[in-house]
Amino acid sequence: MSFDVDVLVTGAGACGLSAAIAAHDSGVSVAIVEKRDRPGGNSSLSTGSVPAANSRFQREAGLVDSPEKMLADLMGIAKETDDLALVQRMAEVSAETVEWLVDTVGAKIVLITAYKHIGHSIQRLHAPVSRRGQDLVNDFLAAIEKREIPLAVGNAVEDLIVENGVVLGAKVNAGEGVFEIRARKTILAVNGFAADPALVKQYCPEIAGARYFGAQGSHGEAVRWGLKIGAALANMGAYQGYAAVAYPHGSLLSWTTIEKGGLLVGADAKRFGDESLGYSGFARVVLEQGEYAFAVFDKKIFDVAAQEEEFMELVRYGGVKKADDIAALAAMFDLDGAELARQVEAFNRSARGETKDAFGRSNFGLGALEGPFYGCRVVPGLFHTQGGLRVDGNARVLRQDGTPIPGLFAGGGAAAGISGKAGALGYASGNGLLTAVALGRLAGLTAASEIARAAA
Ligand SMILES: Cc1cc2nc3c(=O)[nH]c(=O)nc-3n(C[C@H](O)[C@H](O)[C@H](O)COP(=O)(O)OP(=O)(O)OC[C@H]3O[C@@H](n4cnc5c(N)ncnc54)[C@H](O)[C@@H]3O)c2cc1C
Structure with missing residues (x-):
């Protein structure tokens, strides 16, 4: 059988680019279509x-972390998952992954020590x-x-080439008809389904409409391709949302504004x-309550958020309005001023510890x-879905019975996630x-080693 390339990578995001580099460095030929x-x-x-547990960057910063601690953190918020082994595997390889990014890919990322992030009990994120x-x-x-490594943009994969249950590449549309790229191994790095309203409605109905x-x-x-060839899916209802996308500006209202003591009203x-x-x-809660919501915060919170570039950009574009009192602020958004004043007063009483918050909030950031x-003015947004093809610890796509589909790998948003x-x-x-x-x-490493084994 003749092949155009050893490994075909579909999609040129972080997953596809990682796969291509790892496969190439293992000595096989690679092509990427985007x-x-x-x-x-x-x-x-x-x-x-990118989080990592017990990376050398953490050790250099004097932080004591471990994959076990990371697993406990991830499962602490995820509670339930279709695939605990995958969460464990990701925690275990996280440090070598981040070190590989720095040492082999040449990524200029550093450990963020200024703050921990949602879901992590220790400073673990490495970022530009x-x-x-x-x-x-x-x-x-x-x-x-x-x-x-060849990377062809404007080349959409339309389907997989499958013969006798083995994946042998993909059918690609470059705008002038469909052609085939035959490959020994195919890596799906096409992300999830958040841009497809029908799939979101089917698998994540609570956020459909955001x-x-x-x-x-x-x-x-x-x-879709996976289901056609009997692949198993996992964690399909999981997703990442964002409660406060500035409307109509379309950029994020920094969550610092809420975390540090701001509130949201309908x-x-x-x-x-x-x-x-x-x-x-x-x-989800913002979506359920109506079309728009309104974030309200004050000067001391503004001053903290002002350290964030994106927040100040939103301010410059007029997305954040300022008023001396609540009545004036309410008028700017066409809200009932007396009601807003009542809400802020009740919120402030809870922030001062005088009453219990009606919704159970206990952290009021910088106070009243x-x-x-x-x-x-904000609307809720959907960032990305976290469910997808079930894979084993080496990114091989699995069938319902747990056996791998020969020739097929998946990662990133195309695969089942670790977010519950x-x-x-x-x-x-x-x-x-x-x-x-x-x-x-x-996926890149395993595809290359399978090819080497087959050739031996
Ligand atoms: C605003 C925002 C902030 C985020 N911040 C973070 C963060 O800080 N940390 C974090 O871990 N995650 C974050 N995420 C999530 C993160 O971006 C994704 O989970 C991750 O980038 C997924 O990587 P990927 O390679 O699987 O997909 P992508 O990076 O989306 O790459 C997939 C590629 O495949 C291409 N593709 C799709 N279909 C086809 C096809 N048929 N043929 C060929 N190519 C195709 C796409 O065009 C795309 O270029 C954020 C997401 C958003 C939206």
Whole structure:
């Protein structure tokens, strides 16, 4: 049988680029096809943060961490998962993955020591200093270029080539008809299905209707192709949401504004839930209460958020409004001023410890709100889905009976995630990129070693 390439990587985000580099460095030929006209996908939009337990960067910073501790953290918020072994595997390989990113890929990422992040009991995230995923993607692209790995943009995979149950490459549409690329191994790195409303409705109904806030490539092809050939799916109800996307600006209102003691009200000027559920978990609650919500915070919170570049950009574009008192702020958003004043007063009483919060919130950040006040109209957003093809510890796609589908690998958003079985509360910061880079790398390494074994 003749092949065009040893390993075909579909999708050029963090997962596909990791897979391609790992396979190439193991001595096999690799090609990457990317549907959109530029590589990067959701990885470009992310903050580029990858968690690792017991990385040498943590040790250098005097931090004592372990995969066991990370597993306990991840499962502490995920509670239930279809695949505990995968969560364990990701925790175990996290340190070598981040060190590989730095040492082999040349990624300019550093351990973030200034703060821990959602779901982590210790400083564990490694990210570009800029916190821009595009910088991480640029480092990947430089590594791809240095290795002269072919990367074809504007080449959408339309389907897999499958013969006698073995995956042998893919059918690709470059805009002038469909052609076949035959490969010994095919790696699905096409992300999840958050940009496909029908699949979101089917698998994550609680967040269906929220605006999708990721890159446009995530249409769920991996799920569709996988189902056709008997692949198993796992954790399909899990996703990451964002409770406060500034409307109509479309950029994120920093969650610092809420975490540090801000609140959210609906169009009736009333609060509707415990905002300390977090930006992902609270997205569903915002969606359920109505079309828009309004964030309210004050000057001391503004000053903290002002240290974040993206927040100040939103301020410059007029997404955040300022008023000396609550009545004036309410008028700016067409809200009932008397009701908003009542809500803020009740919130402040709880923040001062005088009464219990009606929704059970116990952390009020910097304390009771006082003028001048700031406000922002927001809608909930969906970032990415966290369920997908069930894979083994080396990213091989599995059938319902647990046996691997020959020739097929998946990672990142195309594969089952580590953020719990369903909902948004199980997403710990960095879960998306960890499964992208770690499973991508493992897919590349395993594909190359299977090819070498077959040739021996
Ligand atoms: C705003 C935002 C912030 C985030 N911040 C973080 C963070 O800090 N840390 C973290 O861990 N996660 C974060 N995430 C999630 C993270 O970005 C994703 O989980 C991760 O990037 C997924 O990587 P991937 O390689 O699987 O997918 P992607 O990076 O999306 O790459 C998939 C690629 O496949 C291409 N593709 C799709 N279909 C096809 C096809 N049929 N043929 C060919 N190519 C195709 C796509 O166009 C895309 O380029 C964030 C997400 C968003 C939206």
